[in-house]
Amino acid sequence: MVAGEPSGDLLAARLLTGVRAQAPNALVHGIGGPRMAELGFRSDWPMEKLAVRGLFEVLAHYREIKGIRDALREKLLKERPGVFVGVDAPDFNLGLEAELKAAGIPTVHFISPSVWAWRGGRIKKIARSVSHMLVVFPFEEAIYRKAGIPVTYVGHPMAEVIPMTPDVAAARAALGLPDDAKVVAILPGSRMSELKYNSAAFIGAAKLLAAREPGLRFVVPMAGAAQRGLFESLLKSAGLADVPLTILDGQSHAAIAAADAVLVASGTATLEVALFKKPMVIAYKMMPASWHVLKHMAYQPWVGLPNILAREFLVPELLQHAATPEAIAEEVWLQLTDESARRRLRRRFTEMHHTLLRDTSRESARAVLQLLASQRGRLA
Incomplete structure (x- = not known):
């Protein structure tokens, strides 16, 4: 298995839970x-080596990432595992999967x-x-069936992990936040490149919001010690070290559950916020050269x-040049104060949660183990 970032680690863990139930050894x-x-699970290389995002950011790490993929490929071709599962990280996994499949090793890709x-x-x-695709959104099944690719809709693992009715009081108690405070959770991203480009704008917005309502509380979960160190250094260099933030080690779900509104970078975290039924603002910045290329490649107007x-x-998106501290702060303020919009979002996000809810652990493991069994049957 290969997962390339924290969200992939979480998704893979759901699949592994099902595998352990059916094939414990x-x-x-x-x-x-x-x-x-x-x-x-035994990790042969640190997952953080793959957690790079953006066209030009990846180029800077290309030699190291390619070296890891080449070494892993040779290891697997020699070992010949019963099945390979690539979890997201398509730029890394699909090329590896093609070579393994061509050599007769069954491949599963989890997350389209x-x-x-x-x-x-x-x-x-x-x-x-890909020998078999596992998809987490219902509309994706038809795309793969039309292309002749075996596919199973397994639901989204986050829909199981996150409760239908989050316990706000328990989350606030766990984080030491008062019940009557207004709380904004800030999630600038788990990748180092995301922190580099998002942090100043996100915390600049928090500074403006704190001036507008001094009682606001801000919580900022960090994915790891390296991310926290970079984040703190970025705030200091941007002159924002005095903004009243509570920086958390992990605990992103507690931070979201405790919040009245969330400022979040684009990605899987936006879906997590929706499943927690929280109003949000999606904002994202990246290297200008990457943005110039990617903005012309989208098929639809949404990124969240x-x-x-x-x-x-449903929720505002502020991307690249639009993601200024002033614009972000104004949109977050509306998410905090527009009660009719907040009620509408809770209703829509609850409907979304029901649509995505399946026994993902069992269904994904079943598909993987059936593929493994059929391969053994052919070899026999």
């Missing part, structure tokens, strides 16, 4: 994170690349690379998963 290794390790959003031509590469699933702008 399976040897599982590759690249993964701490949640996978808790289930007996967003062929419905951009780079739809990848469906041909996916067909060459809640908006993509709803097929409308």
